Amino acid sequence: MFEELSIKEDRGQVGIGTLIIFIALVLVAAVAAGVLVQTSGLLQSQAESTGEDAQSEVGNQISVVGATGTVSSSSVSQVDLVVKKSAGSDPIDLSDATIEYTSAGASQTLVYDSGNANGNNFATTEISGGSATVLTNTGDRVEITIDTDAAELEGGNGIAEGEEVQLRIVDQSGATTIYGVNVPDSLGDRSYVTV
Incomplete structure (x- = not known):
């Protein structure tokens, strides 16, 4: 009986550790996603600006x-x-x-x-x-x-x-x-x- 209790306790501790690691991974993924969204927005605005400049160079004659x-x-x-x-x-x-x-x-x-x-x-x-x-x-x-x-x-x-x-x-x-x-x-x- 005691052996079964210790096994259940071990399982509980392993479950909490896994949950903590999972939450940490989710937080890291959220931060990385935020950085990617911010970078893509910056690249999009630079691409639009470059496109407008190129269009004026070609269009203004x-x-x-x-x-x-x-x-x-x-x-x-x-x-x-x-x-x-x-x-x-x-x-x-x-x-x-x-x-x-x-x-x-x-x-x-x-x-x-x-x-x-x-x-x-x-x-x-x-x-x-x-x-x-x-x-x-x-x-x-x-x-x-x-x-x-x-x-x-x-x-x-x-x-x-x-x-x-x-x-x-x-x-x-x-x-x-x-x-x-x-x-x-x-x-x-x-x-x-x-x-």
């Missing part, structure tokens, strides 16, 4: 409608780009944009200046839409002026006949538009050329 070069002593001394925003783009503020000017003899990063264009700055002029810097609607047009005489480091003689320049326009969202300026092989006696 500047379209070059036309480009004209001002001829001065057998080279193009100034380039004027007429730009608009692409359909579906958010408003684009050109005062926050940069233009990376790359040619055979120069590499400059131009920033906006409300005054005149020079070797470090580009200027804008309103054509239609009510603002000289912000493209709100697809019908808005702004002219960007780049002084290529000042931007060219070697000699400051603008872009010579037959040369090419790459303009990389980066707006405030990081979206990039690349435009290649190609000067005709012969400028002749013209004052303006399409580039």
Whole structure:
């Protein structure tokens, strides 16, 4: 009889130990689940933010409608780009944009200046839409002026006949538009050329 009692007592003690271990495991699992839920929420918000940024970089595009070069002593001394925003783009503020000017003899990063264009700055002029810097609607047009005489480091003689320049326009969202300026092989006696 005593043996049976001791066996029952042993079983009771084993049962309490197992219950304590079970409760500890449940508590550890609950804490781990809480950490996983918090981490997944943080990752989801970061993914949404990254997605929005990527969408604005792809969606916000500047379209070059036309480009004209001002001829001065057998080279193009100034380039004027007429730009608009692409359909579906958010408003684009050109005062926050940069233009990376790359040619055979120069590499400059131009920033906006409300005054005149020079070797470090580009200027804008309103054509239609009510603002000289912000493209709100697809019908808005702004002219960007780049002084290529000042931007060219070697000699400051603008872009010579037959040369090419790459303009990389980066707006405030990081979206990039690349435009290649190609000067005709012969400028002749013209004052303006399409580039």
